[in-house]
Amino acid sequence: MTRGDRVGFVTDERFFWHDARDAGGPWVEQGAEMETPEARRRFLHLLGATRVDKLLHHLEPAELSREDLLRVHPTDYLDRFKELSDADGGSMGDYANFGHGSYEICVLAAGGVYAAVEAVVTGGARSAYALVRPPGHHAEADRGRGYCLLGNIPIAIQKARAELGVRRIAVIDWDVHHGNGTQSIFWDDADVLSISIHQHQLFPFESGRISEVGGDGARGSNVNIPLPAGAGIGAYEYAFERVVAPSIDAFQPELIIIASGFDASGLDPMGRMLITPEGFRTLTRLAQDLADRWTDGRLVFAQEGGYSRFAVPFSGLFLLTELLGIEPPVPFGDFEYLDDLDDQRLNPYQRERVDEARAAAQSSGAIPG
Numbered sequence: 404m405t406r407g408d409r410v411g412f413v414t415d416e417r418f419f420w421h422d423a424r425d426a427g428g429p430w431v432e433q434g435a436e437m438e439t440p441e442a443r444r445r446f447l448h449l450l451g452a453t454r455v456d457k458l459l460h461h462l463e464p465a466e467l468s469r470e471d472l473l474r475v476h477p478t479d480y481l482d483r484f485k486e487l488s489d490a491d492g493g494s495m496g497d498y499a500n501f502g503h504g505s506y507e508i509c510v511l512a513a514g515g516v517y518a519a520v521e522a523v524v525t526g527g528a529r530s531a532y533a534l535v536r537p538p539g540h541h542a543e544a545d546r547g548r549g550y551c552l553l554g555n556i557p558i559a560i561q562k563a564r565a566e567l568g569v570r571r572i573a574v575i576d577w578d579v580h581h582g583n584g585t586q587s588i589f590w591d592d593a594d595v596l597s598i599s600i601h602q603h604q605l606f607p608f609e610s611g612r613i614s615e616v617g618g619d620g621a622r623g624s625n626v627n628i629p630l631p632a633g634a635g636i637g638a639y640e641y642a643f644e645r646v647v648a649p650s651i652d653a654f655q656p657e658l659i660i661i662a663s664g665f666d667a668s669g670l671d672p673m674g675r676m677l678i679t680p681e682g683f684r685t686l687t688r689l690a691q692d693l694a695d696r697w698t699d700g701r702l703v704f705a706q707e708g709g710y711s712r713f714a715v716p717f718s719g720l721f722l723l724t725e726l727l728g729i730e731p732p733v734p735f736g737d738f739e740y741l742d743d744l745d746d747q748r749l750n751p752y753q754r755e756r757v758d759e760a761r762a763a764a765q766s767s768g769a770i771p772g
């Protein structure tokens with residue numbers, strides 16, 4: 404298959420019904436919430452408005468069993484979450500609130516990511532995008548964090564390894580926040596390579612350092628690339644060239660999954676990076692190049708964060724058109740000036756940070772010295 408062949412897409416109306424009960428606090432009036440369905444629902448609507456949805460191969464979320472969840476989360480965590488969800492909702496950790504019925508929506512979201520993985524692994528699609536909600540990359544085995552309640556990608560990975568015969572899987576997380584959940588769940592697992600490019604000291608504040616390289620027996624299976632606030636596409640491209648690509652080349656995955664947050668956008672209210680829809684298109688091209696090299700093109704995207712109601716729809720549209728091998732049918736509009744900022748170019752300070760991440764990856768064995 405070649406670029407543009409069969410791009411799978413999975414979503415579900417119920418993903419947008421999850422109530423994250425995000426609140427600015429008692430002294431900020433309602434309407435300032437970050438984690439709402441709005442930005443990601445508009446992504447779906449823009450696909451409809453531009454007819455790009457007609458070019459996608461639509462998939463249904465897979466139904467997951469309790470056993471599927473137990474490969475990642477312990478019984479008591481799942482029981483407590485289900486009990487609270489059946490009642491009035493509650494919280495499973497810091498910034499991990501939810502309303503009535505969220506448990507089933509979270510299971511469906513993990514099933515959405517698995518459906519994308521299954522289609523790509525079994526040949527139903529060459530690449531696939533799972534527009535799910537809530538996100539999953541902050542969820543640890545026994546606690547929710549940062550709007551994430553279940554590890555969508557880890558659950559899909561473990562099911563794929565158990566049932567589809569996939570062995571080595573690489574995750575590239577370009578959400579602006581650190582992929583701490585994926586890191587912790589696969590900390591001791593040498594067959595899953597977790598790479599996270601994120602804004603240094605954002606969330607979780609204490610994790611995402613270059614010294615976090617994986618547990619005993621799995622050293623080099625975790626790679627963090629913390630970038631300073633203000634990074635543009637030049638810094639991200641350099642990170643891909645110097646750290647992501649050589650780590651993937653050394654690991655030789657059978658499948659690549661992108662933790663696809665759009666909160667590294669220059670318009671995002673949570674992050675302080677400068678990526679534009681055109682930038683996400685570039686990152687998609689770089690990821691597809693790696694997939695072409697190692698996985699026969701197989702590439703899965705799982706939606707993570709993204710909070711700009713204007714930029715998320717275009718970021719998603721530009722990413723999908725790159726997978727489809729077509730030009731974006733509509734422009735980013737008045738915000739295209741962001742592409743021309745001098746700060747889109749790599750600066751010496753960013754270069755130093757990426758070089759440090761590369762040196763750490765070399766010393767852990769992720770990149771051959």
Ligand SMILES: [Zn+2]
Pocket residue numbers: 578579580664666707708709
């Ligand atoms: Zn994020």
